[in-house]
Amino acid sequence: MKLDSKVPSGPLESKWEKHLNEINLLAPNNKRKHHVLVVGTGLAGASAAASLAELGYNVTSFCIQDSARRAHSIAAQGGINAAKNYPNDGDTIRRLFNDTIKGGDYRSREANVYRLAQVSNEIIDQAVAQGVPFAREYSGLLDNRSFGGAQVSRTFYARGQTGQQLLLGAYQAMMRMIHAGKIDYQPRKEMLDLVVVDGKARGIITRDLVSGKIERWSGDAVVLCTGGYGNVFYLSTNAKNSNVTAAWRCHKRGAAFANPCYVQIHPTCIPVSGDYQSKLTLMSESLRNDGRVWVPKKKGDERNPNDIPEEERYYYLEERYPSFGNLVPRDVASRNAKMVTDDGMGIGPTGRAVYLDFRDAIDRDGKEAIKAKYGNLFDMYENITGDNPYEQPMRIFPAVHYTMGGLWVDYNLMSNIPGLFVAGEANFSDHGANRLGASALMQGLADGYFVIPYTIGDYIAGNDLAAVSTDDEAFGEAADASAKQLDKLLNVKGDRSVIDFHRELGKIMWDKVGIARNREGLEQAIEEIRSLREEFWKNVRVPGEAGYYNKYLEFAHRVADYFELAELMALDALQRNESCGCHLRDEYQTEDGEAVRNDEEFSFVAAWEYKGLNGKLEAELHKEDLEFEFVELKQRSYK
Amino acid sequence: MGGSNMTIHLKIWRQEGPEAEGRFETYTLDQVNEHMSFLEMLDVLNEQLVTEGKLPVEFDYDCREGICGSCNMVINGKAHGPKRLTAVCQLHMRNYSDGDTIVIEPARAAAFPVIRDLVVDRSAFDRIIEAGGYVSVKTGSAPEANTLPVDQFNANKAFDYATCIGCGACVAACPNSSASLFTGAKIAHLNKLPQGQPERKNRVLAMVEQMEKEGFGDCSNFAECEAVCPVGISISAIAEMRRDYMKAMFDDN
Structure with missing residues (x-):
């Protein structure tokens, strides 16, 4: 497998423009002759x-x-970054780039990240023109706020519903083109396989989720925008249907999977309340702008938090990181929450929670001002927990939120399978080992609005793409394999439900491939995943049949893929003998618990090639070396 | 952890497909924790059904955070259940008491055919948006964002209408099965912004026409839609839509 990043030469600032000047163009009359399959309808x-x-x-x-x-994407709360510098606080494209590459702990590709910062401003223009109702000042101009990990105010937001509003903007743009007859719209269809003909991605296999029918679709290129794989942990902030299947099936057809171990654990989520828990709810980290994170200094302190005096509270982020305080990046905040709770200072019935307290902000700005900023989040919190955050501190704890890893792509966002493009959270690009707040929306829209439209043209113009019929042998083979797998799952007829298996897999992942990892735990995790996977295929019970709407069957094949991905994540975490971004290996940290990166040996993208599954996952590691021409690698410090 | 457990009786609509005859079936759950969400309670029921070798109850859901609008069911006659401004995924069992019987039905409307059990086909909503619920701006052609100030009052108003999650509770609650709140919310959102002005007239005509074509009824000002809307869209959206529709009808420019 050859990994060529195809990063253009020349100065960082002009790479993208140079590339645009050099790539192939396709005349309008020729564009009409080509067909692109886009899988997923999130921002990307x-x-x-x-x-x-x-x-x-x-x-x-x-x-x-x-x-x-x-x-x-609809559930993203906080905001979207752009280097507009409206607040006149010194922001530039270069600064947004610097922050993003530093935030990713120098494990992303310089050129991709710089391009992301470059197109960020156009995204805001586009969204505003579509009627996305961003927050505005009294002047009628757009408002900005500072957001996790940034020292400038560059985040545009729409109350706590920025993702919703941006997605509706993109959705409406899409609906317009459906109306124009240019998009054939296929909801309730799940991609089950990628069809590769003569080495190029030429189609997909889907299952109609209503009729159960297996269908074949051919095209000149496939754009995979199917999101992240956080649900491998069972509990996460992802929606219940978010899954890795489309990406994983591409991986099994030859697409390299990059950096699977990079998983972002979001520091501010509502803690688990019981075994029945089906998902975790994120509270936007914008709350950390005004909320103060603390735990009681005394272990097992069961007093009402409001009765605990100031000197008995441990504001651990403010004390350990005086310059960033409560606004340290997500990985740092999550890790510290784990550390204080591991030390026995956690609160609530499970001891797996910390306080996020608005008392001081309410005293300072008044209840109304806080309500105007966070009203819907406070309501949501009260709705879920039954507690009123205006009167007592929220309880929060980290939860799996975003996966930086994903299918490997080059500068054109094309995977190593020609014609298979991957955008948004589904690719590995741009965020390195840790994603900064308000950067996911930026990346999804950058990829979809401003990168893919050009790079697909280049690919189509530069390749001979003779029409492929869905009667082609490759389609038949892929469709049969998909149908067979569903039959196999239905015919196990065992004793344990899919959910039960998934929950157990999630627990292994959270305990051993979660916030902090170590060699021993990872090796155990691999053994446990293998044996649970074996049991799954012998003992899973999937109700009903394949020929109609059957949610449990959908879950079953997704969980089957998680069982394979899980092993790859552990393998990847095991080979990465360093701590970087969200990947913390216990063996590689300083005495006071700060991550220790190893740039000498691990400044690379780990791209895995699928080699088969035979009791154990066979995977070959390929390395794309990361070269830093324009930034100096520093140990991250938020002290 | 913790929280008290209840026994809950359920009467749930089961229907194999759009043409199949539906019926209520009854179930009892003994260990319903007050901190469970309503949908988690149904998950527990489904796990029990699968263990017994029966078919689980199908229902739509995704984000379970009240924002995607997937979930949609009628609980004891009320779309999204008893709690105001709350989608069913955000409803918690602490709103019920030990021994309660809960009746669960799909959102019924001619324009929302049942797919299976509580799952209905809401694609009519997409087609209403497709008819004109957008600003026709091509990618790349947008002016610099701050060249178009929007006064804060109207920006906030636009936002209030734009928060619609497209769940369809308004349709389920309406005695006429009207989609006026849904359609009006999109029209009012774009009307409040300068970006929405150039296509204002055609938008309202096309969207209202599509709404009728889909088989939704007209609005008779019952305001049931507003009462069940999980995000609190005001029926002033419908007034906006009607006013604009009348103006567009008589405006021959």
């Missing part, structure tokens, strides 16, 4: 489908939800 998928259709391509758009508007 909806914006790519709309933009490609506007350019003249024929697009088929698939989503697993009943409407494109429900893709999980």
